[in-house]
Structures are given as C-alpha cells and as structure tokens.
C-alpha cells in the first residue's frame with residue numbers, strides 16, 4: 001500500500017514561541033483515513049498499554065513492517081471507538097501534536113507547521129497561547145526525546161549502508177516503498193521490534209528500555225561495520 005506523506009506540504013514557519021492554540025471538539029475526523037507512522041518507542045508504549053509484547057503488537061495492530069498503525073475497512077484507526085481514542089494516554093506523537101507537525105533539520109534546528117485541517121473538522125484554531133503551551137498540554141517531550149534518539153541511530157545505520165554502497169541514499173524512497181508494501185503484521189526489522197532484541201518486563205521504564213534497545217542495535221551495527229568492505233575496496237580487489 002502507498003501511504004501519503006502528511007508533512008510533505010507543510011510550511012514549517014513556526015517556533016515554540018509562535019502564537020497558537022487548538023481546541024479539540026472530539027469530532028474524531030482526524031483519526032480516519034490517515035497513515036499514523038510510529039517509531040519503536042511508540043510501538044513499545046502502545047504494546048505495554050495493551051499488555052502485549054512489541055512482537056505481538058506489530059503482528060496484530062500495524063502495517064508497513066510495524067511502522068504504521070492498522071486501519072479498519074472503513075478507514076478508522078484501529079484504536080478509534082465510540083468514545084474516541086482507546087489508547088489515549090499512550091497515543092503516538094503524530095496524534096498528540098496534531099494539528100501541528102515538527103521538523104528537525106540536519107543541523108538540529110527545530111520548526112513547526114500546520115497540517116491541513118479536515119474540511120469538516122470541529123476543532124477550533126486560535127492564538128490564545130503558544131506552540132510551547134500546546135506541546136506542554138500534550139506531554140510530547142518523551143516522544144520528541146526518543147524520536148530524536150532513534151533518528152540518530154537511523155542515521156548511523158544509513159552511514160554504514162552507504163559505506164557498503166554509495167548509492168544507498170538514492171534508494172531510500174524505494175526502500176521505504178518496499179517496507180510500506182510488506183503484508184500487515186510483518187516486522188520490517190529488529191529495529192522496530194524492541195522485545196525481539198531486549199529482555200524486559202512490563203513494568204520497566206520505557207525510556208530505559210529504549211536506552212538498552214539502542215545499545216543492542218549499536219552493537220549489531222559495530223559488528224556489521226567491521227564486516228563491510230567499502231565498495232571501492234571491492235572494486236579495487238576485482239581489478
């Protein structure tokens with residue numbers, strides 16, 4: 001399945017100090033026909049809320065290799081019910097920050113923008129506070145922190161792949177498409193499935209689990225890096 005990129009048309013022209021407010025009137029329209037992307041931390045939080053391992057959660061509740069929440073036939077998010085979001089305290093970042101989106105540049109500069117609202121949304125936009133006020137209300141900091149940590153890890157993985165093949169960067173779109181087309185419930189990699197790599201208990205602090213998961217993935221990367229011959233050395237050895 002092809003998933004649209006929700007942030008592709010967003011102007012990231014706001015900072016944390018910019019004027020912003022949004023009052024949700026629970027019309028639930030933002031929980032339909034969307035690809036809610038999740039990272040390993042968000043999978044972990046949702047899995048623990050349901051009393052599942054991340055492996056079970058990915059099998060039962062996700063698509064695209066574990067990177068997108070599953071939707072029902074009618075387009076509703078798998079967690080939407082009559083009352084609203086059934087996993088509200090552990091909802092992913094995209095849902096917390098909605099209708100904003102966040103961008104962090106390669107230089108680490110952060111900016112925010114408005115997503116296009118649903119044409120019939122009952123949410124009320126205003127200027128009664130700031131972006132920072134809204135972020136505080138939505139308790140997003142643990143999500144930003146762990147998203148940034150996995151972003152650093154992802155960049156390390158890419159650097160190693162590029163060392164093996166300098167054209168790897170050009171293939172990112174194709175690789176994303178391959179993952180998006182995986183059958184529902186399959187796991188793209190151990191990167192998404194924390195419980196396949198780290199032994200934990202349901203009570204462990206998610207931040208600490210992420211720390212251990214990242215260390216395990218880094219150990220694998222160090223091993224892979226040691227095994228990889230840079231593409232130019234392979235070519236030289238073939239001459």
Ligand code: SF4
Nearest residue numbers: 031077079080085095
């Ligand atoms: S996780 Fe909850 S808030 Fe997010 S789309 Fe699903 S139902 Fe809506």
